[in-house]
Amino acid sequence: MSTKLFLQYPKCSTCRNVSKWLKHNNIEVESRDITTDNxxxxxLAAWIKKSGLPVSRFFxxxxxIYKEQNLKDKVKTASENELIDILASNGMVVKRPLVITGDLVLVxxxxxxWADKLK
Structure with missing residues (x-):
């Protein structure tokens, strides 16, 4: 299988637990901090397309930030391009953790x- 990119926020407890889960299950990933390397x-456009999920699932x-900027309403009315711009503007707006491989996006x-698709 191709290289797996693991996007995470190191201070996020879920991300830390998933990182341990990946190691425990011998799943090698290339880790990327979503806050310093947004x-x-x-x-994002490629991952959204590949995932088959609506762009709203990536928030x-x-x-x-989602709450402060009242993005709940914007997600309902904005175009996909506008929403991708918002996601690309700040890694903290992006749902995490994410794993991306050549043919798979897990959000x-x-x-x-994850066990079914990564093992």
Whole structure:
């Protein structure tokens, strides 16, 4: 399988737990801090398309920025291009953790799904 990119925020407890889970399951990943190396617009557009998920699934809905900027309403009305621009503007707006491989995008941690698709 191709290289797996693991996008995470090191201070996020879920991300830390997933990192341990990946190590425990001998799943090698290239780790990337989403706050210091934010996904680009081009990357996000490709990942959203590849995932088959709506762009709204890529938003960190429990994050401070999401709430402060009232993105809940914007996600319902903005175009996909506008939403991708918002995601590309700040890594803290992006749902995490993410794993991206050549043919797979996993958004948010679901242990059963990750085990099925990564092992």
């Amino acid at each position: 996904p680009t617009r081009k990357e 960190n809905t429990s994050g401070r 948010g941690f679901n242990e059963e799904e």
